[in-house]
Structures are given as C-alpha cells and as structure tokens.
Amino acid sequence: MRSGDFRERYEDDLALLQSPAARVWLGLLVVGLVAFPLVASKYLAYVVNVAGIAVVGALGLNLLTGSTGQISLGHSAFLAIGGYTSAILVADHGIPFWLTLPLAGLAAGLAGLLIGIPSLRLRGLYLVITTMAFAFVVEHVLGRWEALTHADRGIALPPPVLGGIRFDTDHRYYWIVLVVTAAGVLYARNLARTRVGRALVAIRDRDVAAEVGGVDIRRYKVLAFFVSSSYAGVAGCLYANYLAYINPEHFGFALSIEYIAMIIVGGLGSVLGSVLGALFISLVPEALRLLGGALGGQSVLSVWLADLRALAYGLVIIGFLLFEPEGLAGRWRTIQGYWRTYPYTY
C-alpha cells in the first residue's frame, strides 16, 4: 500500500489542489456552500455572512502581516476607508453597489500606498506604531469630517440591486458574500504559490537575504501594502452594505485587534489560517450570546457583552501565542500529517 504523500516534480508543490482527495473535498465544499441558503435559518445566514466578510479582511491582513511580516495595527482604517468610499458613493452620489465594490478596494489600496511607501524605511515596532497612529487619525477624521462622512449620524445605504433582484435579505446577500469571498480566497491562494508569494515570505524571513537573492524589497513591500489594504477595502464595503448603515464607531481601534486575533488564531501566513481564524473569531460573540442565553441572563449579558468580547479576544490571542503559535492551520497540518501516514505514525 502506498503510504504518505509523495511529490516528484516541483509543479506538484505549486499545484492549487495538491491531491486527488483535495479535489473531492473541494467539490463537497462547493455543494455545501451552494446548498447552504436552502437549509439555513435567518440567524445562521447572518452569522455566516459576517464570518465571510471577516474572511476577506483577514486574508488581506494575513498577506501583509503573516506572509510579508509587516505588522499592521491599521487594518481598521483600511476597512473604514473601503466602507466609507462605498457608502458615500452609493448614498450621496447614487452610484450602484457593484461599481463601488472595486472602487472601495482601490481607494483603500491607495490609502495603503500612502502609508506603505513612507513606511519602507521602518521596521518592526516602528511600523506597528505608525500604522496604529494611522488608525487613530482615520477614526478621528471620520468622526469629525461632517460634510463628507456625516460624522456620528452615519450613512444609511439602500440594498444592492442586480438584474431586478434586490439583495435585501440575509439569504440573498449570502450570494454576494460567497462570490467575493471565494474570489478572495482563490486570489490569495494563487498569490501565495507564485513568485510573488515566495518573494513576500523571503522578505519576512530575512529581508537582507531576500534582497541579496534578487527580490526587490521596496516593490514587493508596496505591493503587499496595496493588496492587503484593497482586501480590507472590499471587506469594509461588503460590511457597510450588509448592515445598510455605516458609522465611525464600527471602525474603532478594537477592530484592528479583532483582525489581529483572527490571523493569530488561524495561523500566520496561511490562507487556510485566515479562513479558520475569521470563522473562529466571528463565532466568539455568538458563542458568548448562546452561553448567556443558557445561563438565563440576557439583560445582564448585553451590558457585559462588549467587555466579554474584548476579554475573549485578549485571552484567545494570549492563549494561542503561548500554546499554539502555528494557529488552527498548524493544528490542521498536524492532523493531516497523522492521517497521511496512518496507521504508520512515524
């Protein structure tokens, strides 16, 4: 019996689907995702939509922080820029949602260049502080620039319409989220297995060695900033249109931490990790709500919910860093490795 997973050509290492089994599983996943709205309740559809949007944002952050090693605490700012670009264009200028989706990505990407290009000189802690300062500046400007953002009143958004279909229920919006998230995952996966992805990882592991090896550090760092913040912009756009309302409070600094928690929980530098981490972190508030319902204190819980969430995120970050630094994706690889050689676990 053939035991183990053998790769005999370099192309095998780079393949999108690395084994025949992966093909089968992917087929099942697609069927499951398409069948999902037929069986899901409204609540479940809502949870999955929020998680799907988080996946898009987490993919972006993981590309910059996990793969390229450029720590960013400014992700909330890019989400906000994407969300507000779409909201302002849709609500104040009557541009359809479908056009604003790429524009939101572009706007956030350009903002990423704005912060990324001057940051080429900075590394490590200094970059953390710069991106954090950027997050605060953006949050502050959104709350103050009455004429553009309507400040605290927020902006209400009409539901997206395409071909006579109004995407106004959780079940219908699911299709938008599904398509965008799938495209995002595919793009990230492709980026990771090509020359660009290897260049980014080389920069993370040792930038001097990467440069000696012929990687144009500046170009790839800027690219990582652009792509990462574009992802965030698209996620912000999806989020704002899903809630049909946007407000500066949605994009506080805590949101950056939430996304950091996602990629740490999921696994740094891994596409699968972004997906798993985003799902995990999106389920935390729902789990807390369930727990509160079981304990019977719904009213007390609503007072504590924000604190409990922050506590859970903090504990999750600390716990994973101390006990499972590879994240859920690492755990998944371990399990895979175990079954690959079953029953000969050597």
Place this chain on the structure above:
Amino acid sequence: MTGPAVTELGIFVQLVVSGLAVGAIYALVALGFVLIFKATGVLNFAQGDLMMVGVYVCYLLVVTLGIPFLPALGAALAAAAALGCLVNVTLLRPMVGQPIFSVVMLTIGLSSVLRSLVGLAAGHQERRFPSPVADAPVALGPAVISRLGLWTLGAALLCLAGFLLFFRYTRVGLGMRATAQDQDAAALMGIGVGRVFALSWAVSAAVATVAGVFLAGITFVHPDMGFVGIRVFPALILGGIDSVAGAIVGGLLVGVIENLAGGYLDRLVGGGVKELTAFTVILAVLMLRPYGLFGTRDVERV
C-alpha cells in the same frame, strides 16, 4: 478667565506651562515604556492598562475604603508592581526568543484583557478621583496655572532625578544598565537577568501608576484611560525609544506642542487639532529621524 489682565504673552505662557503639566504625565508613562524596553527589548502595549489598574486600586482604597491618600498610593504602587512582576513571570518569560511580533501581540492581548476585566468588575461610568492637592489656581507671572499641574511637573522631575541617580549609583541600577546593553554578557558577569526583567516590569508599572493618579486628577477614572498609553507613543518616538532622558524631554515637548496646537490652531480649523497633533508628530519623526532625539541609531550588521 476673569479679569482683563490676560495678555497675549499670558496666554502663551499659560499654554506652555499647562502643556508642560500634561507633558509631565506623558513623560512618566513614557518612562515606564523605556524602562521595560531598555531592559527586556519589549515594547509593552499594555503599559497604559497597567497604569489604569493601578489607578483603580488607588481609587478603591481612597474612595471606597476611605484610606488616607498617601498610604493608599503606596499600596496601589505595591499592587501595580506585583501585577507587573506577575505579567513578566507568567506571560513574558515563556516568550523569550520568540519573534517580536508575538511579544508585541501578547502585550496587546494583555491590554485587552486588563481593560475588559476592569470594565466587568467596576463598570464603565466615569468616576471623579479626589484631587490629592487643593486645585486652586496659582498666579505665575502673567499666567494662571493650576496647582495640580505644578505638582505633576514636580513629581515627574523628582522621578526623573530619582531614576537617573538610581541608574548611576546603585548596584541594581548598574545591573539593569548592563542587562540592557548585552543580556548574555550580563548573565555571565553574575547578574540575575531574570530578576532584572521582573524588577523592570515592577518599577515600570509603579511609575505608570504615579502618572495615572495625576492623570485621574485632571480627567476621570475610566477603564479606557489606558489609551493614554497610546497617546504617549509620540513622546516615546520623539525622545527615542531607549532613552530615559528622551522620554522626559519627549513627553514634555509633546505636551507643549499639543497644547499650543490646540490653543492656536483649533480656532482656525474648528476643533480636533489637539488629538491629531501628537500622531502627526509621530509620522513626521518616523519619516525624518526614526531613532528620535536621544535614541540609539539602529545599525544592522549582516
């Protein structure tokens, strides 16, 4: 402002001196950052939240239990120091040798945990901290200054002097300086590097608590007051992330710059300048002189 005697110069002096008072708080918090960074190479993003916990302990002792201010402050300092030690031993010790990202994120997670725990335990209402000194204004030349501001300034300068003497003339201070320069060499010379780390965390949390008590005097006690830690980053960056003198000078400078910008520019653009100035300072300093005014220039050997 009452009376016609306030001149342009008076306003300027007033803005500068009250800026110095706020800056002194920044300086004290920045000092806590520098202490930990110098000894352990960790930038502690939970510094502001350690401060917040210290302030809540002090508040609990003074307001709820009715203990006089000075003993309560002493107890709060001890509690903060113990918390700092605990954090170091339980969370940071296992992370030795891990990449910088993990350690930074660990302190960010810690900050989230501390803030939410205090929020759960004490609620989110803003509480008034009884001012330790009578807050009567003092006339100082052409300006009128709050007494609390002067006390803060005095306390900051006292702490600074204390630390400079401590680092220069005590055995422990020497050990901390040695550890900061080269951990391995220090360990080989018989310095307990682990003890130095624990001590840095303890002292740093205590200094932050001193700052927090003064801060609580001019604002409110609130679980989110730890965010002042983030507003201190500009001071830290300006002064140089590993320089004690830089922390003090940077803190005072940022306080004054913020206050002047708030005082003069707010009228022109309609508010909000004060909050943004500090972050603009960060961005400017990082682009022009990333190692700050007094920091060590980062030289990389390949």
